[in-house]
Structures are given as structure tokens and as C-alpha cells.
Amino acid sequence: MASFFTAALKSFKGGEEEPPKGPPKDAKEATLPIGMSREEFEEYQRQLLEEKIERDKAFAQRKAGRAAVRMHLRNKYRLAQDERDDAQLHVAGGAVELPQELATMVHGEVGEEEEQDGSTGAFAFLSKLRDVDLPALRDQALGSVGEVKEKCALM
Numbered sequence: 001m002a003s004f005f006t007a008a009l010k011s012f013k014g015g016e017e018e019p020p021k022g023p024p025k026d027a028k029e030a031t032l033p034i035g036m037s038r039e040e041f042e043e044y045q046r047q048l049l050e051e052k053i054e055r056d057k058a059f060a061q062r063k064a065g066r067a068a069v070r071m072h073l074r075n076k077y078r079l080a081q082d083e084r085d086d087a088q089l090h091v092a093g094g095a096v097e098l099p100q101e102l103a104t105m106v107h108g109e110v111g112e113e114e115e116q117d118g119s120t121g122a123f124a125f126l127s128k129l130r131d132v133d134l135p136a137l138r139d140q141a142l143g144s145v146g147e148v149k150e151k152c153a154l155m
Contacts, residue, residue, distance in 0.1 A: 064092030065102070072098075072106045 032041050067088035074081055089096055098106070 060088075060092045061096070064088045064096040065098060068096045068098055069102050069106060076106065 032038060036044070067085035071081065071085050071089075073079075074085075
């Protein structure tokens, strides 16, 4: 079917044969830009490749830093770990240093939380009970019960 249309198109053009539109015989000459020698072009290609590798390394490092922050926060809040974060750390070489701002944020929140709670766990309220002045609390409760008795005839 396609050959029918191409034959019809050639006859419409007057039977002129077009040269084949394949790649040139020397592919390297076809890729060289105008006004640039082969050595300059190879140097340019090498620089592009090096820049790409550097960008990829920096990107992998940023991704690994984010994964490290997620892992620290999951440890802090005792959440399930994600193996993708661990894989990101291994891709970046394993040793990822958190940026200073993120490190202070993650570790600073842990310190603030410990200061607020006093201790962690289900029985954290017991440490707060030690600070309560029980005799003063008992006297205050008895005083308020006495006031209510005076005001209410039923008690």
C-alpha cells in the first residue's frame, strides 16, 4: 500500500529520483558542529559528561541527606523504617552528613521533648507526680469541700 503511494507521488513530481535520506557514511563527520575541530568537539563532550556526573553525584547526595533526615525522624518517633531510605544511603556511599540546620532541628527537638516529658514511655506521668505537693493539695481540697458544705444545705 505504501509503495503504491510513493510510486504515485514520484510520478506526480515528474519521475525525479531523490537521493536516499540515510545517515552519511562517516557518522563522526555528521556530528561535528561547524567551526569546531574533532579534538575540540571531543573535549567539549568530555566536559559535558564530567558536568553531568558531578550533577548526578550532588543529586544523589541531596537525596541521601533527605533519606537520612527521614530515618532520624522515624527513629525519634519510633515509626517503621523504609528500606528505600536505606537504599538511598547506600547509593550515596553510606556516609551522609546532615546539613547543620537539619541536624540541629532533628537533635534539638529530641532535647526539647525530653525536657518537656522528663522521661519517656507509658509511665511518664509518674515522674510528674513526684513534683506534686500532696499535703497542699489535700488542704486545698478539704478547704473547697468546707466551702461547699456552707453553701449547700444538703451536704
